[in-house]
Amino acid sequence: MKKLLALSFFSMFVASQAHAGFISAVNGDDMAGISVTVTLDDNSSETIVWGATGLNTGGAFGSLGIDGWSLVESGDTIGGNDGSGLFGVWTLANYTGQAIKSLFVDLSATSVVFDTEFFDLSGNGSLAGRQFTYDDRFAAVNAGFSMNYMDELFRGLTITGQQGNLLADRGEFGFMIDTDIVTVPAPATLSILALSLLGLAARSRRKQA
Structure with a gap:
């Protein structure tokens, strides 16, 4: 029984170290379905779902105010x-x-x-x-950043101005932040442990019977 328990915990440890799968080259048109929320100076806000707009390009286009707002991205996000x-x-x-008071990009x-992070220091x-x-x-x-997925990976980004509004009533603001696409979810350590313990319990009951 002790050997089986040790093997179970070893298997759990190995599985918990396994990598998720990722696509690291992500363009604007690959991010369809994410949502973008803009909040204006009067605290009115609007949330728009991102869509592909062309080759390697995507964006969200709002209708608040006189002529609206937009957030677009083209090419590899790195x-x-x-x-x-x-x-x-x-x-x-x-x-x-x-x-514009703030911008929130929600990938969830x-x-x-x-x-x-510039380098893959986490080894994930x-x-x-x-x-x-x-x-x-x-x-x-x-x-x-918010909604941590694992290590240096997040699903939410909020941008605000340090000394007031983020962007004046007319103009543009550019920034860079990389995105990846998760193709294989990281293993859930607690789920692995629970399944291992259930298996050991079932085996023990069979022996007693």
């Missing part, structure tokens, strides 16, 4: 410079006639996650990511 300019930039455009309805299989960076022509902003 971002970079291909010689002709930056790619992978998320661009928030505001034409509502009011300042999909298999998309934010990968917030998600490969290199990108820390949040933004257009430094703007005043300092706060970026807060």
